[in-house]
Amino acid sequence: MSEFKEAPEGPTTGLNATPADSAAHDLEPAGEVQQLQADLEQVRAEAKENLDRFLRARAEAENARKRAEADVLAAHKYGLERFAAEIVTVRDSLERARTVELPADSNPAVQKMHEGLDLTLKLMDSVFQKFGLTLVDPQGQKFDPERHQAISMVPSAEIPPNHVVNVVQKGYLLNERLLRPAMVVVAQAGPAAPPAGQT
Incomplete structure (x- = not known):
């Protein structure tokens, strides 16, 4: 007989390894993967939030730029408004x-x-023409409440109803925006003709 004992037959998983140790070792990478996936999702959410903030900030900056451009344009276009309102009375x-x-x-x-x-x-x-001031003289035109101010109405057989009979004060536009409405007298429908056969 030999002094040496024969090794047990069968697969070996390592020195002094038990089945429980092997299972625990296999679970650790799965836990790390789950943790990494959770971290990745968190980073993606933060990136999406940051992108959203960036896009909103860029849109606000663009809107502010457009508002500033519109304000400058309006200042150039209508900056003469107060002066123009005074000079038309001189005219x-x-x-x-x-x-x-x-x-x-x-x-x-x-x-x-x-x-x-x-x-x-x-x-x-x-x-006036050079600086965008336009005269509004609506004699005989249809009454336009956007550009005319009626100070009275008179019956008229010659002028159709709701048309200007007389211009008391001419109006003005500054770059197509109303500076001063024209003061007008408007025709109203004349008395109705009596039916035939009645006097």
């Missing part, structure tokens, strides 16, 4: 002075003054 006064009828035998100096008023009005109109 009204010049126009009223020009409408005074002169007798044929009037002083030549007065006639020259009328010519000067005509030239001044033409010069003002060219300046």
Whole structure:
């Protein structure tokens, strides 16, 4: 007989390894994978939130830029509004002075003054045109509450109802925006004609 004992037959998993140790060793990588997946999901959620914040901040910055551009454009376009509202009253006064009828035998100096008023009005109109001021003279036009202010209504057989009979004060637009409405008298429907055969 030999002094050595024969090793037991069968598969061996390692020195002094038991089946329980082997199972525990296999579970550790699975737990790490789950932890890594959870960390990955958290990082993805944070990345999505950060991207959302970035996109909102960029949109807000773009909106602020557009608002600033619109404000600058409006300031350029309508910056003359207060000045224009005052200068149109000067034009009204010049126009009223020009409408005074002169007798044929009037002083030549007065006639020259009328010519000067005509030239001044033409010069003002060219300046108004250059800066986007447009005259609103709606004589005979349909009443437009967006651009006209009715101060009274009168019956009229010649002018259709809701049309301007008389312009008391002309209006103005500044770059197509109403600066001052035209003050107008509006036609209303005349009395109805009596039915035939009645007097």
